[in-house]
Amino acid sequence: MNRETLLLRGGRVLDPWTGTDSVQDVRVEDGRISALGNALKPEGAREIDARGLWVLPGCFDMHIHLRQPGRSDEETVETGLLGAARGGFTDVACMPNTDPALDHPFLLIALLEQAKRSGRARLHPIAAATKGRKGESPADYASLFAAGAVAVSDDGDPVRDAAVARRCLELLRSHDRVLIEHAEDPALSGRGVMHEGLVSLELGRPGIPAASEDLCVERDIVLARLTGARVHIAHISSKGVVAALRRARAEGLALTGETAPHYFWFTDEDTRRPDGIFRVNPPLRSLDHQEALLEGIQDGTITVLATDHAPHSPEEKAQPFGQAPPGFLGLETALAASHAALVVPGHIQPLHWASLWTRGPREALGLAPNRIAEGQPADLTVFDPKVKWRVEAARFASKSRNTPFDGMELTGRPVLTILAGQLTFDATRTEESALP
Ligand SMILES: [Zn+2]
Incomplete structure (x- = not known):
């Protein structure tokens, strides 16, 4: 897991706390959301093309x-x-x-x-x-x-x-x-x-x-x-x-x-x-x-x-x-x-x-809000709403396999999970590097 500076480019930001539903760039730095806006400069950040993806708290x-x-x-x-x-x-x-x-x-x-x-x-x-x-x-x-x-x-x-x-x-x-x-x-x-x-x-x-x-x-x-x-x-x-x-x-x-x-x-x-x-x-x-x-x-x-x-x-x-x-x-x-x-x-x-x-x-x-706002801890879920994939229980991280969804095709899948600025899951890289 690495804490890098990230720039999520052009994702659809969905923030239920503020009602925000708009396309924006999100910059993640030192564990926090450091900037939101359009056409943010990379400034050394790893850019991730988030066009077509949803960015959730x-x-x-x-x-x-x-x-x-x-x-x-x-x-x-x-x-x-x-x-x-x-x-x-x-x-x-x-x-x-x-x-x-x-x-x-x-x-x-x-x-x-x-x-x-x-x-x-x-x-x-x-x-x-x-x-x-x-x-x-x-x-x-x-x-x-x-x-x-x-x-x-x-x-x-x-x-x-x-x-x-x-x-x-x-x-x-x-x-x-x-x-x-x-x-x-x-x-x-x-x-x-x-x-x-x-x-x-x-x-x-x-x-x-x-x-x-x-x-x-x-x-x-x-x-x-x-x-x-x-x-x-x-x-x-x-x-x-x-x-x-x-x-x-x-x-x-x-x-x-x-x-x-x-x-x-x-x-x-x-x-x-x-x-x-x-x-x-x-x-x-x-x-x-x-x-x-x-x-x-x-x-x-x-x-x-x-x-x-x-x-x-x-x-x-x-x-x-x-x-x-x-x-x-x-x-x-x-x-x-x-x-x-x-x-x-x-x-x-x-x-x-x-x-x-x-x-x-x-x-x-009764927990505090986790808004997508400048200065907030960078806890984000990036979701691809278009991708179709087949559930394979055999590939789950879980030690068990008891899912009724095994073999079914679903639409949409998380592609990035960011916890306090750390990538805890990253499907944009190869499957192997997404593993621990
Ligand atoms: Zn119960």
Whole structure:
């Protein structure tokens, strides 16, 4: 990784913080954006022809699973952050459902140490909402936030007891931090393995009703109203959640929500395969849910896209559908898949799409803006919206291969990732030099 002086020539600058959508040169020097404008002089900078490319603030994936500690055969901080850089991300937030769960400051400090050594992306750990993710009592938030936690979550599970969730929210309110809720009612989900609907009935597999997700979110809205705390709903897949979130936000409650690119590409029809490749939680639902997610994005109810990057070993994903662990890789396909599903067909404008990966997550977490402006740290993602490419899981940086996009053609791809002025990914050079 080298910190050179760069001049991005003639790219389309998309800055959701200022609403900027215009062709400009961007000069990067000493880790900062040193100039913006037209016909900037090279002055010794390495010039990159960015004509036809989009220049975004550094993209942020606020929902990934690094499998450290516990399953470093599936992913590590090193491989996860390398995948993030190649996927166009300068920042990622990792979930605490590791083994042990991230409920102690020492665990966060160890992860942040490893992330610093990697240098490929900024890591923002999300701490466990409850001790050991057991759902019994809130973790020690003061020490976790002091150690660098950016939010809390029991992701993988909801905070299932309403009284415990209330206590967590009261504490979070005093820290001005957000609870990220994995919205699910465990009793209603029962032994379900896929979306409950016509396809699950036909296949004879136990279903997870959308009501399971809806019920948890309705409860959280009530608790957000009671406590005044901030709640972010993870991986929304249900139309009921979109409607509930819309109402809650109109009421002025501090709720935000994310959905993931795979929900725009696949439905429960894709889960007919006998193996577990298409198993994910919340499950791929029916078309009416997919349409509601799109409306939720279009009208600003859902302000965040996140991958829920969940590495699993090939052996585990090859098991029969009902036994395979739920989850997909996402880091190295996210920008392309969301661009191809949302921008290419004209559902949303490029600036809106950029916001879902930049401003949306930073606002949900309460982090400072990362504007494209003179003097700002040079955190940039340069994206080629025209290039068509075929997903090859075998070439991923991830230690795992479980992507439902394998073999598919997508339109658009990150070409440069710049973190504090350092190129952490550079596809303009040969493939080899883009590798570590
Ligand atoms: Zn989850």
